Amino acid sequence: MMEMMMRNFFLFLSKNRMLTKMSKKYGRRFGAARFVAGETIDEVVQVIKNLNESNLSVTIDHLGEFISSGEEANEMTLQVIKAIKAIRHKQLDSQISVKLTSLGMDISNEIVMRNMQRILRVAEENDVFVTIDMEDYAHCQRTLDLFKQLKKEFHHVGTVIQAYLYRSEKDIEDLRKYSPHLRLVKGAYKESKEVAYPMKKDVDENFKKIIKMHLINGNYTAIATHDDQIIEYTKQIIREHKIPTDQCEFQMLYGIRPEKQMELAKQGYKMRVYVPYGGDWYGYFMRRLAERPANVLFVLKGMMRK
Numbered sequence: 405m406m407e408m409m410m411r412n413f414f415l416f417l418s419k420n421r422m423l424t425k426m427s428k429k430y431g432r433r434f435g436a437a438r439f440v441a442g443e444t445i446d447e448v449v450q451v452i453k454n455l456n457e458s459n460l461s462v463t464i465d466h467l468g469e470f471i472s473s474g475e476e477a478n479e480m481t482l483q484v485i486k487a488i489k490a491i492r493h494k495q496l497d498s499q500i501s502v503k504l505t506s507l508g509m510d511i512s513n514e515i516v517m518r519n520m521q522r523i524l525r526v527a528e529e530n531d532v533f534v535t536i537d538m539e540d541y542a543h544c545q546r547t548l549d550l551f552k553q554l555k556k557e558f559h560h561v562g563t564v565i566q567a568y569l570y571r572s573e574k575d576i577e578d579l580r581k582y583s584p585h586l587r588l589v590k591g592a593y594k595e596s597k598e599v600a601y602p603m604k605k606d607v608d609e610n611f612k613k614i615i616k617m618h619l620i621n622g623n624y625t626a627i628a629t630h631d632d633q634i635i636e637y638t639k640q641i642i643r644e645h646k647i648p649t650d651q652c653e654f655q656m657l658y659g660i661r662p663e664k665q666m667e668l669a670k671q672g673y674k675m676r677v678y679v680p681y682g683g684d685w686y687g688y689f690m691r692r693l694a695e696r697p698a699n700v701l702f703v704l705k706g707m708m709r710k
């Protein structure tokens with residue numbers, strides 16, 4: 405009950421526009437540095453190099469969401485393009501993750517489509533894969549529609565399916581003909597019980613169902629979780645169905661369970677770390693606090709120490 409109240413509270417804060425603005429002004433505070441690798445691409449390059457040296461692959465995310473002007477969307481697009489070029493230039497083992505609301509989705513379909521095409525052209529030239537993160541339910545259908553359109557034109561693009569949504573199984577089935585590269589997650593936003601499973605145990609069951617389904621379909625599957633129970637289940641499916649190791653990978657967030665990330669890499673699984681960076685860290689940070697009370701304790705301890 406208490407956990408649910410805290411989750412709702414932090415998810416509510418994650419969408420507060422005034423606090424978002426203030427956070428941009430004051431830099432990574434209150435423990436955010438544990439989850440957000442740096443403010444600029446130059447700062448994050450060293451973090452990627454260190455992870456790569458430990459046999460960990462990376463996907464970077466230039467933070468930003470729910471922007472409302474064409475100029476901001478253009479600026480974000482240029483930042484993503486700069487990051488793609490830096491990955492190639494420095495020969496880093498890294499992909500890119502993007503949020504469509506940061507590229508103008510709330511302004512118009514034309515703007516977000518044009519920005520994604522600009523990004524994917526550079527991504528293909530530089531052989532860097534781009535994953536479209538999945539945001540809240542209000543953007544889900546449009547994200548999938550845009551993904552399908554882009555997939556007709558580009559190879560280097562994938563997206564995300566959230567296990568908490570009732571629709572996820574059907575979405576995987578519908579996407580099957582595109583042979584999509586999908587990241588499967590539990591889902592991080594506050595959704596109503598009309599569209600999403602309210603109980604954690606149902607989310608976990610559905611997560612297992614879609615992991616098995618997508619792996620057996622023969623499509624590339626990134627299982628993004630810190631949950632041992634889901635990780636063990638995935639390993640079992642990989643063994644039982646002889647899924648080739650180059651058809652799947654595990655993913656975890658930067659700063660969360662680094663020892664488990666190393667363990668999976670040592671066991672021979674491809675392990676990718678999602679590394680966020682940039683000034684717009686607030687919404688991302690609040691969602692991490694919502695996920696786990698221990699993250700809040702960590703932050704409080706950090707504040708006491710200062």
Ligand code: FDA
Nearest residue numbers: 537538564589590591592628629630631655656657660678
């Ligand atoms: P959950 O939070 O249910 O935790 C299960 C168990 O994992 C815990 O009980 C504990 O045992 C262990 N655990 C979790 N955190 C731990 C910690 N800090 N230390 C020790 N143990 C810990 N969401 C979304 O909606 N759209 C998206 O595009 C993405 N993208 C994305 C990329 C990547 C790489 C990841 C890892 C996650 C996302 N997510 C996401 C977020 C995702 O939906 C989800 O909110 C979080 O991953 C938390 O769910 P878990 O599966 O980790 O398990």
